[in-house]
Amino acid sequence: MAKPQVRYVCQSCGSIQSKWMGQCPDCQGWNTLEQEASQAATPFANKHNLRGGGRRIELASLSSEIEPAPRRPTGMTEFDRVLGGGLVPGCAVLIGGDPGIGKSTILLQAAARIADNGGSVVYISGEEAVDQVRLRADRLGVAQSPVQLGAGTAVRDILTTLESQPAPTLLVIDSIQTLYSDQLEAAPGTVSQVRAASHELIRYAKTSGASLVLVGHVTKDGQIAGPRVLEHMVDTVLYFEGERSHAFRILRAVKNRFGGTDEIGVFEMQEKGLAEVTNPSALFLTDRDRPVAGSVVFAGVEGTRPVLVEMQALVVRVPSGATPRRAVVGWDSSRLSMVLAVLEARCGLAFSGHEVYLNVAGGLRIGEPAADMAVAAALVSALLDRPMPNDLVAYGEIALSGEIRPVSQSAARLKEAAKLGFTRAFVPPRGNSGREIATVEFPTLAALVDHLTDGL
Known part of the structure; x- marks a missing residue:
């Protein structure tokens, strides 16, 4: 019969030692090692011990030079x-x-x-x-x-x-x-x-x-x-x-x-x-012959490609006592609720008595937070029934404090907007990196609302 092996296990950290020591070498605890009998070393146990018997794996350094993977173009x-x-x-x-x-x-x-x-x-x-x-x-x-x-x-x-x-x-x-x-x-x-x-x-x-x-x-x-x-x-x-x-x-x-x-x-x-x-930007923009209240063009980025898409908002007053609806197509509904809450809490605009509808034109689904500023501008424009200029784009992330935060790839967004004929842009702070287009920076959402209320 196989003889059981003796081991010493630290009662504090679980360290296993082959002999007794006054101090645990791992956790430095004193008198924490106690003797325990391990399983007997049988042929079956040795067979199922994964510490040996396998093939050694060749280990390499990170500095080795590797050729980039070849590509097979699909023709599309x-x-x-x-x-x-x-x-x-x-x-x-x-x-x-x-x-x-x-x-x-x-x-x-x-x-x-x-x-x-x-x-x-x-x-x-x-x-x-x-x-x-x-x-x-x-x-x-x-x-x-x-x-x-x-x-x-x-x-x-x-x-x-x-x-x-x-x-x-x-x-x-x-x-x-x-x-x-x-x-x-x-x-x-x-x-x-x-x-x-x-x-x-x-x-x-x-x-x-x-x-x-x-x-x-x-x-x-x-x-x-x-x-x-x-x-x-x-x-x-x-x-x-x-x-x-x-x-x-x-x-x-x-x-x-x-x-x-x-x-x-x-x-x-x-x-x-x-x-x-x-050129998907030209397709996601509807015919903009005349300005329409609640319509703002968002300069977004999908992966590495800048894409311009129209954000359409509709605000309708509901009778007293009725529950207003919130309908969203192409954007996150929880994100819309957050923007509405910031507009009410930080800017003093009342949307609680209005139904709000938001649509992303063209069937594209937007997921980046940079669309917050364009959505807020569309909501304010629809609430005030004041159209936005056709040559205007907007982008920027809105915080719960009402601040408008910078977003990435601002230059690419403005360059794409200028290429499609837009001349003005509402941007967050430190977003004035475009030379082909005039930009207006807004540090807070309240400043944007004041600008839209006083007139563009």
Whole structure:
């Protein structure tokens, strides 16, 4: 029988010593080591001891020079912008979006362009038959592109097919929720099946050098369906956003190990598929022939791209005793409540007896705090029924104290506004970095309200 090993454990810090000492060498406590009998050293225990028996990992320094990852352009400039310059060999990309938003369309267009430029492309559809994909390709005008098309849902069949030929440049799986592994008894789309199928396909991409693109379904909350670990397994996560009532589509990167996050690409849904929009600011601005109360142009930044978008506010008085509504489209509703509270507490404007409606024109969703100042100016303009000039933009973050704080990339915002013909800008302190456009700085929200009340 194996002899138990004797050890001494510190009762203060838990340090383990092989012999007794008056003072613990870790916590410097006196007379805290007490003898305990450890588990017997049996062959079974030695086998499950993870401190030995493994392969040593080679450790390197941070100063080693590494060549940047090569890029494979997709042929779509907006798509490449979101990816950080193109597809990286061996990368795994996950793209999600609402049903019918255009995920399969943009991937089929990108696959056709890569194939036309000499790349090898394999497109596996788990939701549609081959003939259905061919009909879409014919409608998009890419039916003659040399894309290898297949339909299947078994991971074993897909990997067997891929191993029987050279690794493709691009592998598209549409969609990951339809695949299943015969090693599991769970139904396709379950957490275990999505995790297992994704793991096998990502491992194939890493070992073969193929660029893998997975299409993911989304839940009613807009999150990609399946386990959250799926987003951690892939290198890049893209969301395809847009409203059915608008022709514009926004491709946004929320995770990218090979590029920046929050980068966007703008597309327009047309009869022949998705067309790239090189100047989205001109499209997100409505026809501004005459000034309208409650309309202010916000100079925002999405990733590295400055984007100008129109913020539209409507303030309506409600009868006494009625509960006023607060409706927001394209912006955070809690952020609107904060701006309204600051306007009432710091500026003396009463919105409690009015219904407030806020809309971001064009279907774009704004998330940066720099839109606070533009929203506040639109609300004041709507409340006073006083139109803002057409040649004016605004940006700045509002604090609860009523201060207007500086934001980043002020020069890029003003340069984009000047390029589109704007001549004036309401900016926070230290935001006067534009030479092509006249700026007016406001240190507090009360100063902005006084300016709007006294007349522009």
